[in-house]
Amino acid sequence: MRANSPKHLRQRGGKTWDTTGVLLDEALATGPVDLEAVFGNTHPVEVEIGTGKGTFLLARSQARKDLNFLGIEYAGAYCRYAADRFRRHGLPNVRMLHADAGHVFRVCLAPRSLLRVHVYFPDPWPKRRHRRRRLIQPAFITDVRRALRIGGQLIIVSDHMDYFRQIRRVLAAAPPGLATLPMPKMTDADGQLVGTNFERKYIAEGRVFYATARLRYR
Secondary structure: OOOOOOOEEEOHHHOEEEOOOOEOOHHHHHOOOOHHHHHOOOOOEEEEEOOOOOHHHHHHHHHOOOOEEEEEEOOHHHHHHHHHHHHHOOOOOEEEEEOOHHHHHHHHOOOOOEEEEEEEOOOOOOOHHHHHHOOOOHHHHHHHHHHEEEEEEEEEEEOOHHHHHHHHHHHHOOOOOEEEEOOOOOOOOOOOOOOOHHHHHHHHHOOOOEEEEEEEOO
C-alpha cells in the first residue's frame, strides 16, 4: 500500500504543500489497513492522534528511525501541512492520514498492531452539551486496547482539568488489561513532556498539564 503519488495541494497565499509519499489515500480509512504494506516493513508502529503541524511527530520520528509512525489528523489543512513537513525532512518512517481517529481505531487497525498511541491536548469540548464529542470515551478506550500489542502503551496529556477527570474516570472503568504506567519521557527539552506546539505555548502561559499513561498487559 503506497502513499499518494505526486500530490501538490494549494493553500492560501498561493503556496503549495507537496505531500508526496507521506499523505495516505483517504480511501484507506474505509476498511482494515495493512500497516506492513503502508510502510513497506515490519517495524513497530506508533500512532499520534491530532498531529497538528507535526512538531512532536517530527522529533519523535527523527529520534526513533527503528519505528514507524502514523499521524491521524482530522483538520485537512494541518494534515497536509504536516505531511509536507515530513516529506521535506526526508522521513521514510512517517505517514499521515486525514481521518477521524475514532473511526480509524474502530474500523481500520488490526488487533495488537500498535506499539504506542499518543494523544496530546485533545479538544476538550468544554460546553456540557458538546462533551459527547470528546475523543476519550469508553468505546474508544476499548478500541485502543484492542489495537495495542501486549506491552504497548497509551499516553494522554491534557491541560483541561474537567476533561482530564473524565479521562481518569473512563480509564478506571475500562475492562481489565490496562495497567497504570509512569509517564514516559518523550522529549529532552527542559520543562517539556512531549514537545508539541500546544505544550510550548501552554508552558509560556504557565498552564498546568495533566498526564496519564497505561500499558496493555493482557
